[in-house]
Amino acid sequence: MKWLNTMNRAIGFLWVWLLTMGLLFATVWMVGRIGVFLTQPLLPSGAAAITIEIPSGADARQIAKIADASGARVNPTVFVWAARLSGKARSIQAGAYQITDQDRLLGFLDRLVEGDVVRYRITIPEGDTAQDFLNKLAAQKEIKHTLNGLDQAQIIAEMNWPITHLEGWLFPDTYVFTRGTTDKKILQEAYRSMRSHLDAAWADRAPGLPLKTPYDALILASIVEKETGLPDERAMVAGVFINRLNIGMRLQTDPAVIYGVAEATQGQVDEDSSPRSLTLSQLRADTPYNTYTRTGLPPTPIALPSAAALQAVTHPDKTDALYFVANGTGGHTFSRTLKGHNQAVQTWRKIEDTRASEPKKKQ
Structure with missing residues:
Protein backbone atom coordinates (compact mmCIF):
# COMPACT_ATOMS: atom_id res chain seq x y z
CA MET A 1 0.00 0.00 0.00
CA LYS A 2 2.91 2.29 0.67
CA TRP A 3 4.10 2.08 -2.89
CA LEU A 4 0.56 2.82 -4.11
CA ASN A 5 0.40 5.98 -2.03
CA THR A 6 3.77 7.01 -3.39
CA MET A 7 2.58 6.41 -6.95
CA ASN A 8 -0.60 8.40 -6.38
CA ARG A 9 1.40 11.29 -5.01
CA ALA A 10 3.72 11.12 -8.01
CA ILE A 11 0.77 11.08 -10.40
CA GLY A 12 -0.73 14.01 -8.49
CA PHE A 13 2.53 15.96 -8.79
CA LEU A 14 2.67 15.08 -12.48
CA TRP A 15 -0.82 16.40 -13.07
CA VAL A 16 -0.01 19.57 -11.14
CA TRP A 17 3.16 19.98 -13.19
CA LEU A 18 1.31 19.37 -16.43
CA LEU A 19 -1.45 21.84 -15.51
CA THR A 20 1.11 24.40 -14.41
CA MET A 21 3.10 23.99 -17.60
CA GLY A 22 -0.12 24.09 -19.63
CA LEU A 23 -1.24 27.27 -17.94
CA LEU A 24 2.23 28.74 -18.34
CA PHE A 25 2.30 27.81 -22.01
CA ALA A 26 -1.20 29.21 -22.52
CA THR A 27 -0.21 32.39 -20.71
CA VAL A 28 2.95 32.78 -22.78
CA TRP A 29 1.00 32.06 -25.95
CA MET A 30 -1.72 34.54 -24.99
CA VAL A 31 0.78 37.22 -24.04
CA GLY A 32 2.56 36.62 -27.32
CA ARG A 33 -0.66 36.94 -29.28
CA ILE A 34 -1.64 40.07 -27.38
CA GLY A 35 1.84 41.44 -28.05
CA VAL A 36 1.35 40.78 -31.76
CA PHE A 37 -2.00 42.58 -31.76
CA LEU A 38 -0.49 45.49 -29.84
CA THR A 39 2.65 45.91 -31.94
CA GLN A 40 1.76 44.87 -35.47
CA PRO A 41 0.86 47.61 -37.99
CA LEU A 42 -2.87 48.03 -38.33
CA LEU A 43 -2.48 47.84 -42.12
CA PRO A 44 -0.09 45.79 -44.25
CA SER A 45 3.05 47.60 -45.36
CA GLY A 46 2.37 49.77 -48.38
CA ALA A 47 -1.41 49.55 -48.04
CA ALA A 48 -3.39 52.68 -48.81
CA ALA A 49 -4.58 54.65 -45.81
CA ILE A 50 -8.21 54.22 -44.81
CA THR A 51 -10.56 56.63 -43.06
CA ILE A 52 -13.08 55.54 -40.47
CA GLU A 53 -15.88 57.52 -38.88
CA ILE A 54 -16.32 57.18 -35.11
CA PRO A 55 -19.87 58.23 -34.18
CA SER A 56 -20.57 60.13 -31.00
CA GLY A 57 -21.18 57.82 -28.05
CA ALA A 58 -19.50 54.75 -29.58
CA ASP A 59 -17.82 52.48 -27.00
CA ALA A 60 -14.45 50.76 -27.39
CA ARG A 61 -15.91 47.51 -28.76
CA GLN A 62 -17.99 49.35 -31.37
CA ILE A 63 -14.94 51.37 -32.42
CA ALA A 64 -12.84 48.22 -32.76
CA LYS A 65 -15.53 46.59 -34.91
CA ILE A 66 -15.74 49.68 -37.13
CA ALA A 67 -11.96 49.65 -37.62
CA ASP A 68 -11.88 45.89 -38.21
CA ALA A 69 -14.73 46.07 -40.73
CA SER A 70 -12.88 48.78 -42.66
CA GLY A 71 -9.90 46.47 -43.16
CA ALA A 72 -7.68 47.42 -40.22
CA ARG A 73 -6.16 44.62 -38.13
CA VAL A 74 -7.83 45.49 -34.83
CA ASN A 75 -8.77 42.67 -32.44
CA PRO A 76 -11.91 43.85 -30.62
CA THR A 77 -11.12 42.02 -27.36
CA VAL A 78 -7.55 43.29 -27.19
CA PHE A 79 -8.63 46.79 -28.10
CA VAL A 80 -11.34 46.85 -25.41
CA TRP A 81 -8.96 45.62 -22.68
CA ALA A 82 -6.22 48.01 -23.79
CA ALA A 83 -8.68 50.89 -23.63
CA ARG A 84 -10.02 49.86 -20.22
CA LEU A 85 -6.69 49.06 -18.56
CA SER A 86 -5.18 52.34 -19.79
CA GLY A 87 -8.17 54.29 -18.50
CA LYS A 88 -8.86 55.70 -21.98
CA ALA A 89 -12.07 53.89 -22.81
CA ARG A 90 -14.25 56.85 -21.78
CA SER A 91 -12.02 59.53 -23.33
CA ILE A 92 -12.27 58.55 -27.00
CA GLN A 93 -13.50 61.39 -29.20
CA ALA A 94 -15.86 61.10 -32.16
CA GLY A 95 -14.81 62.09 -35.66
CA ALA A 96 -13.10 60.88 -38.82
CA TYR A 97 -9.72 59.20 -38.29
CA GLN A 98 -7.15 58.05 -40.80
CA ILE A 99 -5.36 54.73 -40.32
CA THR A 100 -2.04 54.14 -42.11
CA ASP A 101 0.46 51.29 -42.30
CA GLN A 102 2.50 53.16 -39.66
CA ASP A 103 -0.21 52.92 -37.00
CA ARG A 104 -0.09 50.46 -34.10
CA LEU A 105 -3.00 49.75 -31.79
CA LEU A 106 -1.79 51.70 -28.74
CA GLY A 107 -0.71 54.68 -30.82
CA PHE A 108 -4.04 54.64 -32.62
CA LEU A 109 -5.81 54.55 -29.25
CA ASP A 110 -3.82 57.61 -28.16
CA ARG A 111 -4.89 59.46 -31.31
CA LEU A 112 -8.53 58.62 -30.62
CA VAL A 113 -8.19 60.13 -27.16
CA GLU A 114 -6.33 63.19 -28.43
CA GLY A 115 -8.98 63.79 -31.10
CA ASP A 116 -6.39 63.64 -33.88
CA VAL A 117 -9.11 63.60 -36.51
CA VAL A 118 -8.63 63.96 -40.26
CA ARG A 119 -8.29 67.57 -41.31
CA TYR A 120 -9.35 68.69 -44.76
CA ARG A 121 -8.26 71.75 -46.70
CA ILE A 122 -9.92 74.09 -49.12
CA THR A 123 -7.73 76.63 -50.92
CA ILE A 124 -9.12 79.88 -52.29
CA PRO A 125 -6.56 81.59 -54.56
CA GLU A 126 -6.18 85.35 -54.43
CA GLY A 127 -8.09 86.93 -57.29
CA ASP A 128 -10.96 84.44 -57.12
CA THR A 129 -14.43 85.91 -56.76
CA ALA A 130 -16.82 85.49 -53.86
CA GLN A 131 -18.91 83.19 -56.04
CA ASP A 132 -15.82 81.06 -56.71
CA PHE A 133 -15.45 80.72 -52.94
CA LEU A 134 -19.10 79.67 -52.55
CA ASN A 135 -18.86 77.20 -55.42
CA LYS A 136 -15.80 75.51 -53.92
CA LEU A 137 -17.49 75.28 -50.53
CA ALA A 138 -20.56 73.71 -52.12
CA ALA A 139 -18.39 71.09 -53.84
CA GLN A 140 -16.65 70.05 -50.60
CA LYS A 141 -18.46 66.89 -49.48
CA GLU A 142 -16.90 66.84 -46.00
CA ILE A 143 -18.54 70.17 -45.15
CA LYS A 144 -21.97 70.35 -43.56
CA HIS A 145 -23.95 72.48 -46.01
CA THR A 146 -26.44 74.85 -44.41
CA LEU A 147 -26.55 77.59 -47.05
CA ASN A 148 -27.46 75.58 -50.15
CA GLY A 149 -29.93 77.36 -52.38
CA LEU A 150 -29.23 80.81 -50.94
CA ASP A 151 -27.96 83.62 -53.13
CA GLN A 152 -25.29 86.07 -51.98
CA ALA A 153 -27.75 88.59 -50.57
CA GLN A 154 -29.49 85.85 -48.58
CA ILE A 155 -26.16 84.55 -47.30
CA ILE A 156 -25.24 88.04 -46.07
CA ALA A 157 -28.57 88.23 -44.24
CA GLU A 158 -28.13 84.73 -42.78
CA MET A 159 -24.64 85.61 -41.54
CA ASN A 160 -25.87 88.96 -40.21
CA TRP A 161 -22.94 90.85 -41.76
CA PRO A 162 -23.08 94.67 -41.99
CA ILE A 163 -22.36 94.70 -45.74
CA THR A 164 -24.50 95.00 -48.85
CA HIS A 165 -22.34 93.13 -51.39
CA LEU A 166 -20.34 89.96 -50.72
CA GLU A 167 -17.61 90.52 -53.28
CA GLY A 168 -14.21 91.25 -51.76
CA TRP A 169 -15.14 90.41 -48.17
CA LEU A 170 -13.86 86.81 -48.03
CA PHE A 171 -10.13 86.45 -47.49
CA PRO A 172 -8.40 84.17 -50.04
CA ASP A 173 -6.47 81.55 -48.07
CA THR A 174 -6.23 77.84 -47.25
CA TYR A 175 -8.84 76.84 -44.69
CA VAL A 176 -8.38 73.72 -42.58
CA PHE A 177 -11.45 71.99 -41.19
CA THR A 178 -12.74 68.69 -39.87
CA ARG A 179 -15.56 66.60 -41.27
CA GLY A 180 -18.93 68.10 -40.38
CA THR A 181 -17.69 71.69 -40.12
CA THR A 182 -20.42 73.98 -41.44
CA ASP A 183 -20.07 76.23 -44.45
CA LYS A 184 -21.14 79.10 -42.20
CA LYS A 185 -18.15 78.56 -39.92
CA ILE A 186 -15.66 78.69 -42.81
CA LEU A 187 -17.32 81.77 -44.29
CA GLN A 188 -17.26 83.45 -40.89
CA GLU A 189 -13.54 82.74 -40.60
CA ALA A 190 -12.91 84.12 -44.09
CA TYR A 191 -14.96 87.26 -43.41
CA ARG A 192 -13.25 87.96 -40.08
CA SER A 193 -9.85 87.40 -41.66
CA MET A 194 -10.55 89.93 -44.42
CA ARG A 195 -11.87 92.41 -41.89
CA SER A 196 -8.70 92.00 -39.84
CA HIS A 197 -6.33 92.41 -42.80
CA LEU A 198 -8.25 95.39 -44.15
CA ASP A 199 -8.42 97.15 -40.77
CA ALA A 200 -4.69 96.64 -40.22
CA ALA A 201 -3.77 97.93 -43.67
CA TRP A 202 -6.08 100.93 -43.38
CA ALA A 203 -4.81 101.87 -39.92
CA ASP A 204 -1.23 101.91 -41.23
CA ARG A 205 -1.97 103.58 -44.59
Whole structure:
Protein backbone atom coordinates (compact mmCIF):
# COMPACT_ATOMS: atom_id res chain seq x y z
CA MET A 1 0.00 0.00 0.00
CA LYS A 2 2.91 2.29 0.67
CA TRP A 3 4.10 2.08 -2.89
CA LEU A 4 0.56 2.82 -4.11
CA ASN A 5 0.40 5.98 -2.03
CA THR A 6 3.77 7.01 -3.39
CA MET A 7 2.58 6.41 -6.95
CA ASN A 8 -0.60 8.40 -6.38
CA ARG A 9 1.40 11.29 -5.01
CA ALA A 10 3.72 11.12 -8.01
CA ILE A 11 0.77 11.08 -10.40
CA GLY A 12 -0.73 14.01 -8.49
CA PHE A 13 2.53 15.96 -8.79
CA LEU A 14 2.67 15.08 -12.48
CA TRP A 15 -0.82 16.40 -13.07
CA VAL A 16 -0.01 19.57 -11.14
CA TRP A 17 3.16 19.98 -13.19
CA LEU A 18 1.31 19.37 -16.43
CA LEU A 19 -1.45 21.84 -15.51
CA THR A 20 1.11 24.40 -14.41
CA MET A 21 3.10 23.99 -17.60
CA GLY A 22 -0.12 24.09 -19.63
CA LEU A 23 -1.24 27.27 -17.94
CA LEU A 24 2.23 28.74 -18.34
CA PHE A 25 2.30 27.81 -22.01
CA ALA A 26 -1.20 29.21 -22.52
CA THR A 27 -0.21 32.39 -20.71
CA VAL A 28 2.95 32.78 -22.78
CA TRP A 29 1.00 32.06 -25.95
CA MET A 30 -1.72 34.54 -24.99
CA VAL A 31 0.78 37.22 -24.04
CA GLY A 32 2.56 36.62 -27.32
CA ARG A 33 -0.66 36.94 -29.28
CA ILE A 34 -1.64 40.07 -27.38
CA GLY A 35 1.84 41.44 -28.05
CA VAL A 36 1.35 40.78 -31.76
CA PHE A 37 -2.00 42.58 -31.76
CA LEU A 38 -0.49 45.49 -29.84
CA THR A 39 2.65 45.91 -31.94
CA GLN A 40 1.76 44.87 -35.47
CA PRO A 41 0.86 47.61 -37.99
CA LEU A 42 -2.87 48.03 -38.33
CA LEU A 43 -2.48 47.84 -42.12
CA PRO A 44 -0.09 45.79 -44.25
CA SER A 45 3.05 47.60 -45.36
CA GLY A 46 2.37 49.77 -48.38
CA ALA A 47 -1.41 49.55 -48.04
CA ALA A 48 -3.39 52.68 -48.81
CA ALA A 49 -4.58 54.65 -45.81
CA ILE A 50 -8.21 54.22 -44.81
CA THR A 51 -10.56 56.63 -43.06
CA ILE A 52 -13.08 55.54 -40.47
CA GLU A 53 -15.88 57.52 -38.88
CA ILE A 54 -16.32 57.18 -35.11
CA PRO A 55 -19.87 58.23 -34.18
CA SER A 56 -20.57 60.13 -31.00
CA GLY A 57 -21.18 57.82 -28.05
CA ALA A 58 -19.50 54.75 -29.58
CA ASP A 59 -17.82 52.48 -27.00
CA ALA A 60 -14.45 50.76 -27.39
CA ARG A 61 -15.91 47.51 -28.76
CA GLN A 62 -17.99 49.35 -31.37
CA ILE A 63 -14.94 51.37 -32.42
CA ALA A 64 -12.84 48.22 -32.76
CA LYS A 65 -15.53 46.59 -34.91
CA ILE A 66 -15.74 49.68 -37.13
CA ALA A 67 -11.96 49.65 -37.62
CA ASP A 68 -11.88 45.89 -38.21
CA ALA A 69 -14.73 46.07 -40.73
CA SER A 70 -12.88 48.78 -42.66
CA GLY A 71 -9.90 46.47 -43.16
CA ALA A 72 -7.68 47.42 -40.22
CA ARG A 73 -6.16 44.62 -38.13
CA VAL A 74 -7.83 45.49 -34.83
CA ASN A 75 -8.77 42.67 -32.44
CA PRO A 76 -11.91 43.85 -30.62
CA THR A 77 -11.12 42.02 -27.36
CA VAL A 78 -7.55 43.29 -27.19
CA PHE A 79 -8.63 46.79 -28.10
CA VAL A 80 -11.34 46.85 -25.41
CA TRP A 81 -8.96 45.62 -22.68
CA ALA A 82 -6.22 48.01 -23.79
CA ALA A 83 -8.68 50.89 -23.63
CA ARG A 84 -10.02 49.86 -20.22
CA LEU A 85 -6.69 49.06 -18.56
CA SER A 86 -5.18 52.34 -19.79
CA GLY A 87 -8.17 54.29 -18.50
CA LYS A 88 -8.86 55.70 -21.98
CA ALA A 89 -12.07 53.89 -22.81
CA ARG A 90 -14.25 56.85 -21.78
CA SER A 91 -12.02 59.53 -23.33
CA ILE A 92 -12.27 58.55 -27.00
CA GLN A 93 -13.50 61.39 -29.20
CA ALA A 94 -15.86 61.10 -32.16
CA GLY A 95 -14.81 62.09 -35.66
CA ALA A 96 -13.10 60.88 -38.82
CA TYR A 97 -9.72 59.20 -38.29
CA GLN A 98 -7.15 58.05 -40.80
CA ILE A 99 -5.36 54.73 -40.32
CA THR A 100 -2.04 54.14 -42.11
CA ASP A 101 0.46 51.29 -42.30
CA GLN A 102 2.50 53.16 -39.66
CA ASP A 103 -0.21 52.92 -37.00
CA ARG A 104 -0.09 50.46 -34.10
CA LEU A 105 -3.00 49.75 -31.79
CA LEU A 106 -1.79 51.70 -28.74
CA GLY A 107 -0.71 54.68 -30.82
CA PHE A 108 -4.04 54.64 -32.62
CA LEU A 109 -5.81 54.55 -29.25
CA ASP A 110 -3.82 57.61 -28.16
CA ARG A 111 -4.89 59.46 -31.31
CA LEU A 112 -8.53 58.62 -30.62
CA VAL A 113 -8.19 60.13 -27.16
CA GLU A 114 -6.33 63.19 -28.43
CA GLY A 115 -8.98 63.79 -31.10
CA ASP A 116 -6.39 63.64 -33.88
CA VAL A 117 -9.11 63.60 -36.51
CA VAL A 118 -8.63 63.96 -40.26
CA ARG A 119 -8.29 67.57 -41.31
CA TYR A 120 -9.35 68.69 -44.76
CA ARG A 121 -8.26 71.75 -46.70
CA ILE A 122 -9.92 74.09 -49.12
CA THR A 123 -7.73 76.63 -50.92
CA ILE A 124 -9.12 79.88 -52.29
CA PRO A 125 -6.56 81.59 -54.56
CA GLU A 126 -6.18 85.35 -54.43
CA GLY A 127 -8.09 86.93 -57.29
CA ASP A 128 -10.96 84.44 -57.12
CA THR A 129 -14.43 85.91 -56.76
CA ALA A 130 -16.82 85.49 -53.86
CA GLN A 131 -18.91 83.19 -56.04
CA ASP A 132 -15.82 81.06 -56.71
CA PHE A 133 -15.45 80.72 -52.94
CA LEU A 134 -19.10 79.67 -52.55
CA ASN A 135 -18.86 77.20 -55.42
CA LYS A 136 -15.80 75.51 -53.92
CA LEU A 137 -17.49 75.28 -50.53
CA ALA A 138 -20.56 73.71 -52.12
CA ALA A 139 -18.39 71.09 -53.84
CA GLN A 140 -16.65 70.05 -50.60
CA LYS A 141 -18.46 66.89 -49.48
CA GLU A 142 -16.90 66.84 -46.00
CA ILE A 143 -18.54 70.17 -45.15
CA LYS A 144 -21.97 70.35 -43.56
CA HIS A 145 -23.95 72.48 -46.01
CA THR A 146 -26.44 74.85 -44.41
CA LEU A 147 -26.55 77.59 -47.05
CA ASN A 148 -27.46 75.58 -50.15
CA GLY A 149 -29.93 77.36 -52.38
CA LEU A 150 -29.23 80.81 -50.94
CA ASP A 151 -27.96 83.62 -53.13
CA GLN A 152 -25.29 86.07 -51.98
CA ALA A 153 -27.75 88.59 -50.57
CA GLN A 154 -29.49 85.85 -48.58
CA ILE A 155 -26.16 84.55 -47.30
CA ILE A 156 -25.24 88.04 -46.07
CA ALA A 157 -28.57 88.23 -44.24
CA GLU A 158 -28.13 84.73 -42.78
CA MET A 159 -24.64 85.61 -41.54
CA ASN A 160 -25.87 88.96 -40.21
CA TRP A 161 -22.94 90.85 -41.76
CA PRO A 162 -23.08 94.67 -41.99
CA ILE A 163 -22.36 94.70 -45.74
CA THR A 164 -24.50 95.00 -48.85
CA HIS A 165 -22.34 93.13 -51.39
CA LEU A 166 -20.34 89.96 -50.72
CA GLU A 167 -17.61 90.52 -53.28
CA GLY A 168 -14.21 91.25 -51.76
CA TRP A 169 -15.14 90.41 -48.17
CA LEU A 170 -13.86 86.81 -48.03
CA PHE A 171 -10.13 86.45 -47.49
CA PRO A 172 -8.40 84.17 -50.04
CA ASP A 173 -6.47 81.55 -48.07
CA THR A 174 -6.23 77.84 -47.25
CA TYR A 175 -8.84 76.84 -44.69
CA VAL A 176 -8.38 73.72 -42.58
CA PHE A 177 -11.45 71.99 -41.19
CA THR A 178 -12.74 68.69 -39.87
CA ARG A 179 -15.56 66.60 -41.27
CA GLY A 180 -18.93 68.10 -40.38
CA THR A 181 -17.69 71.69 -40.12
CA THR A 182 -20.42 73.98 -41.44
CA ASP A 183 -20.07 76.23 -44.45
CA LYS A 184 -21.14 79.10 -42.20
CA LYS A 185 -18.15 78.56 -39.92
CA ILE A 186 -15.66 78.69 -42.81
CA LEU A 187 -17.32 81.77 -44.29
CA GLN A 188 -17.26 83.45 -40.89
CA GLU A 189 -13.54 82.74 -40.60
CA ALA A 190 -12.91 84.12 -44.09
CA TYR A 191 -14.96 87.26 -43.41
CA ARG A 192 -13.25 87.96 -40.08
CA SER A 193 -9.85 87.40 -41.66
CA MET A 194 -10.55 89.93 -44.42
CA ARG A 195 -11.87 92.41 -41.89
CA SER A 196 -8.70 92.00 -39.84
CA HIS A 197 -6.33 92.41 -42.80
CA LEU A 198 -8.25 95.39 -44.15
CA ASP A 199 -8.42 97.15 -40.77
CA ALA A 200 -4.69 96.64 -40.22
CA ALA A 201 -3.77 97.93 -43.67
CA TRP A 202 -6.08 100.93 -43.38
CA ALA A 203 -4.81 101.87 -39.92
CA ASP A 204 -1.23 101.91 -41.23
CA ARG A 205 -1.97 103.58 -44.59
CA ALA A 206 0.26 106.17 -46.15
CA PRO A 207 -0.94 109.78 -45.74
CA GLY A 208 -2.64 111.69 -48.52
CA LEU A 209 -4.27 108.81 -50.37
CA PRO A 210 -7.38 109.60 -52.47
CA LEU A 211 -9.21 106.79 -50.69
CA LYS A 212 -11.93 107.93 -48.31
CA THR A 213 -12.83 104.65 -46.60
CA PRO A 214 -11.44 101.17 -45.97
CA TYR A 215 -13.99 99.94 -48.52
CA ASP A 216 -12.35 102.13 -51.16
CA ALA A 217 -9.06 100.41 -50.35
CA LEU A 218 -10.73 97.01 -50.66
CA ILE A 219 -12.15 97.91 -54.08
CA LEU A 220 -8.83 99.19 -55.41
CA ALA A 221 -6.95 96.21 -53.96
CA SER A 222 -9.24 93.85 -55.85
CA ILE A 223 -8.44 95.68 -59.09
CA VAL A 224 -4.70 95.56 -58.42
CA GLU A 225 -5.03 91.84 -57.68
CA LYS A 226 -6.59 91.20 -61.07
CA GLU A 227 -4.26 93.49 -63.00
CA THR A 228 -0.95 91.82 -62.18
CA GLY A 229 0.21 88.38 -61.16
CA LEU A 230 3.67 89.62 -60.17
CA PRO A 231 4.11 90.39 -56.46
CA ASP A 232 6.80 92.99 -57.18
CA GLU A 233 4.44 94.95 -59.44
CA ARG A 234 1.49 95.35 -57.09
CA ALA A 235 2.69 98.56 -55.44
CA MET A 236 3.64 100.06 -58.84
CA VAL A 237 0.24 99.24 -60.37
CA ALA A 238 -1.39 100.69 -57.27
CA GLY A 239 0.71 103.82 -57.70
CA VAL A 240 -0.57 104.29 -61.26
CA PHE A 241 -4.21 104.00 -60.13
CA ILE A 242 -3.60 106.35 -57.20
CA ASN A 243 -2.14 108.90 -59.62
CA ARG A 244 -5.20 108.60 -61.85
CA LEU A 245 -7.59 109.02 -58.93
CA ASN A 246 -5.65 112.09 -57.76
CA ILE A 247 -6.10 113.89 -61.08
CA GLY A 248 -9.61 112.64 -61.84
CA MET A 249 -8.48 110.42 -64.70
CA ARG A 250 -10.52 107.32 -65.46
CA LEU A 251 -8.99 104.05 -64.27
CA GLN A 252 -9.63 102.26 -67.59
CA THR A 253 -9.07 98.79 -66.14
CA ASP A 254 -10.33 95.81 -68.14
CA PRO A 255 -10.92 93.44 -65.18
CA ALA A 256 -13.57 95.79 -63.77
CA VAL A 257 -15.35 95.95 -67.12
CA ILE A 258 -15.20 92.16 -67.43
CA TYR A 259 -16.70 91.82 -63.96
CA GLY A 260 -19.53 94.17 -64.90
CA VAL A 261 -20.25 92.27 -68.11
CA ALA A 262 -20.43 88.96 -66.26
CA GLU A 263 -22.61 90.39 -63.49
CA ALA A 264 -24.97 91.98 -66.00
CA THR A 265 -25.39 88.76 -67.96
CA GLN A 266 -25.70 86.28 -65.09
CA GLY A 267 -26.49 88.28 -61.99
CA GLN A 268 -23.46 86.78 -60.29
CA VAL A 269 -19.89 86.18 -61.27
CA ASP A 270 -17.99 82.95 -61.43
CA GLU A 271 -14.61 82.18 -62.93
CA ASP A 272 -16.05 80.53 -66.04
CA SER A 273 -18.41 83.36 -66.92
CA SER A 274 -15.89 86.13 -67.56
CA PRO A 275 -14.95 86.66 -71.20
CA ARG A 276 -11.26 86.36 -72.01
CA SER A 277 -11.32 89.59 -74.06
CA LEU A 278 -13.64 92.55 -74.37
CA THR A 279 -15.44 93.64 -77.49
CA LEU A 280 -15.61 97.28 -78.54
CA SER A 281 -19.32 97.38 -77.71
CA GLN A 282 -18.63 96.06 -74.21
CA LEU A 283 -15.97 98.70 -73.66
CA ARG A 284 -18.40 101.41 -74.76
CA ALA A 285 -21.44 100.14 -72.85
CA ASP A 286 -21.91 102.28 -69.77
CA THR A 287 -22.26 100.17 -66.62
CA PRO A 288 -21.31 100.89 -62.99
CA TYR A 289 -18.18 98.78 -63.54
CA ASN A 290 -17.10 100.35 -66.82
CA THR A 291 -14.04 102.33 -65.77
CA TYR A 292 -13.65 103.54 -69.37
CA THR A 293 -16.94 105.46 -69.25
CA ARG A 294 -16.99 106.43 -65.56
CA THR A 295 -14.53 108.24 -63.34
CA GLY A 296 -13.47 106.88 -59.98
CA LEU A 297 -13.74 103.46 -58.41
CA PRO A 298 -16.38 100.88 -59.37
CA PRO A 299 -19.16 100.43 -56.78
CA THR A 300 -17.79 97.19 -55.30
CA PRO A 301 -14.67 95.04 -55.34
CA ILE A 302 -14.30 92.78 -58.36
CA ALA A 303 -12.43 89.90 -56.67
CA LEU A 304 -10.97 88.70 -53.39
CA PRO A 305 -7.70 90.61 -52.82
CA SER A 306 -4.68 89.27 -50.96
CA ALA A 307 -3.04 90.90 -47.96
CA ALA A 308 -0.24 91.96 -50.34
CA ALA A 309 -2.72 93.79 -52.59
CA LEU A 310 -4.19 95.58 -49.56
CA GLN A 311 -0.70 96.64 -48.55
CA ALA A 312 0.03 97.80 -52.10
CA VAL A 313 -2.92 100.20 -52.27
CA THR A 314 -2.33 101.57 -48.78
CA HIS A 315 1.41 101.94 -49.47
CA PRO A 316 1.65 102.52 -53.23
CA ASP A 317 4.89 103.23 -55.00
CA LYS A 318 5.60 106.89 -55.59
CA THR A 319 5.72 107.15 -59.37
CA ASP A 320 4.87 109.61 -62.10
CA ALA A 321 3.54 106.81 -64.35
CA LEU A 322 -0.07 107.05 -65.52
CA TYR A 323 -0.15 104.08 -67.88
CA PHE A 324 0.90 100.45 -68.07
CA VAL A 325 0.56 97.63 -70.57
CA ALA A 326 1.68 93.99 -70.75
CA ASN A 327 5.28 93.53 -71.87
CA GLY A 328 5.12 89.92 -73.01
CA THR A 329 7.13 88.50 -70.10
CA GLY A 330 4.35 88.36 -67.53
CA GLY A 331 4.93 91.91 -66.35
CA HIS A 332 4.08 95.40 -67.57
CA THR A 333 5.71 98.42 -69.14
CA PHE A 334 4.93 101.62 -67.22
CA SER A 335 4.78 105.01 -68.95
CA ARG A 336 4.50 108.61 -67.82
CA THR A 337 3.07 109.98 -71.04
CA LEU A 338 0.40 108.84 -73.49
CA LYS A 339 2.99 108.87 -76.27
CA GLY A 340 5.24 106.51 -74.35
CA HIS A 341 2.27 104.33 -73.54
CA ASN A 342 1.20 104.12 -77.18
CA GLN A 343 4.68 103.01 -78.13
CA ALA A 344 4.57 100.30 -75.43
CA VAL A 345 1.16 99.22 -76.73
CA GLN A 346 2.52 98.88 -80.26
CA THR A 347 5.39 96.77 -78.95
CA TRP A 348 2.94 94.54 -77.11
CA ARG A 349 0.74 94.15 -80.21
CA LYS A 350 3.76 93.05 -82.25
CA ILE A 351 4.50 90.43 -79.60
CA GLU A 352 0.88 89.25 -79.77
CA ASP A 353 0.97 89.11 -83.59
CA THR A 354 4.19 87.10 -83.49
CA ARG A 355 2.74 84.63 -81.04
CA ALA A 356 -0.45 84.31 -83.08
CA SER A 357 1.55 83.45 -86.22
CA GLU A 358 3.64 80.79 -84.50
CA PRO A 359 2.50 77.19 -85.03
CA LYS A 360 0.73 75.81 -82.01
CA LYS A 361 2.54 73.10 -80.11
CA LYS A 362 0.88 69.70 -80.14
CA GLN A 363 -0.68 68.73 -76.86
